[in-house]
Amino acid sequence: MRVGVGVLGGGTVGGTLARKLLAERENIAAKSGVELELVKVAVRDLDRERPFPAEYVTDDLQSVVDDPDVQLVVELMGGIEPAGDLILRALAAGKPVVTANKALIAERGPEIFEAATAAGVSILFEAAVGGGIPLIRPLSESLAGERLNRLLGIVNGTTNYILSAMDADGAPYADVLAEAQRLGYAEADPTADVGGGDAAAKATILAGLAFGVWVGADAVHTEGIDGIDTLDIEFARDLGYCVKLLAVAESVNGGVSVRVHPTLVPLDHPLANVRGAHNAVFVEGPDIGDLLFMGPGAGGGPTATAVLGDVIDAARDLLAGTRVAPRIKLGEGSVVPFGEISSKWYIRLEVADAPGVLAQIAGVFGEHGVSIMSVWQDGRGDDATLLLVTHDAPEAAHQAAVRALDGLDTVKQVAAAIRVISPEP
Ligand SMILES: NC(=O)c1ccc[n+]([C@@H]2O[C@H](COP(=O)([O-])OP(=O)(O)OC[C@H]3O[C@@H](n4cnc5c(N)ncnc54)[C@H](OP(=O)(O)O)[C@@H]3O)[C@@H](O)[C@H]2O)c1
Structure with a gap:
């Protein structure tokens, strides 16, 4: 059964997808039972050389979304607008949408998911995180329980x-x-x-x-x-x-x-x-x-392969009269303020190697409720470097301790402060 595919964007990912849609048509039909037919690819520059025949190219984005031959829209142009409004237009017309646009999903995700749900069609975005790595489908399906x-x-x-x-x-x-x-x-x-x-x-x-x-x-x-x-x-x-x-x-x-x-x-x-x-x-x-x-988290080949998987999924569902529910189902959970997050820190201090410096530094950490896991000194005299790794303590406590260290006469510079991965919560 045929599904007409319109692609918005024919660059690194869109160009590779268009080439694959044409080259793999029989293979995809044999494997999935869906005959994907490339209808049009919208681009900005009509004269640029593409890895697919010029007859498919148009510079009219809206005509691709509105074309009655296009039953499924793939957005690979990037950016927030006009990509976002074109996606909403396609969904409102009952056309499933596949996108790799992480910036757009991060900015307008909930609105787009709601529009897809209201229209009863699929919105898929496997390539938006991790490029070619199958990640979003396993997270939302295999690990749903x-x-x-x-x-x-x-x-x-x-x-x-x-x-x-x-x-x-x-x-x-x-x-x-x-x-x-x-x-x-x-x-x-x-x-x-x-x-x-x-x-x-x-x-x-x-x-x-x-x-x-x-x-x-x-x-x-x-x-x-x-x-x-x-x-x-x-x-x-x-x-x-x-x-x-x-x-x-x-x-x-x-x-x-x-x-x-x-x-x-x-x-x-x-x-x-x-x-x-x-x-x-x-x-x-x-x-x-x-x-x-x-x-591979990027690149035309890996990313277009992930996009094509979504296209096949969405096309299958379209033909079956079903849809993939939005992969993200939002609930009531709350966000923990960053200052409350606990972690270990690695801190590099440039210090004067004078008697009592270490005790003074340890005192500052103690005052802020941060305990030190290990200390290592590199160099002597005026060019001494102290490397400290702390135990888990709240972000706010670490930040206050670092500010206080910066104010000590014996600390020439807090040269680096980097969080250390914590054990599993
Ligand atoms: N590249 C990757 O490895 C990768 C990986 C994961 C996700 N993504 C995502 O995939 C999407 C596409 O990325 P890409 O690397 O393929 O981008 P790209 O190479 O810059 O291609 C963008 C395409 O969209 C067209 N376009 C952009 N604005 C347009 C407009 N206003 N009107 C008409 N055509 C327009 C461009 O036309 P012209 O060709 O004429 O300029 C080009 O064909 C982005 O959302 C990106 O974040 C990319």
């Missing part, structure tokens, strides 16, 4: 590439970023990646999937990797850790915490082995135990 404890995600390939290269080569952040841009792993404007915004959008989606709580990307506590010094990556390695940018969604004290920040991960943790541009999400549950989803 598990009360998950925590998700730890390396969900931004650019930052993982940069941190891995800093670790492997000992090169400074700025040099590695420039090299990543030259190789195409980082955008000319890398802010969304290195500042953590992209990971925050994905963290919002992961938290919605795992806990049914919606935390808009703007409300996710977000720190990027632009302040990470290669020296701390080296010291962390000496202490048995590597540095990763983690998106964390966890159940804490009856609520949910969602955050993105650089984190020290023990070298024997599965996430420590996720290097380069790869993505991975580590899922912890009381009965399932630990699961690791890992693979």
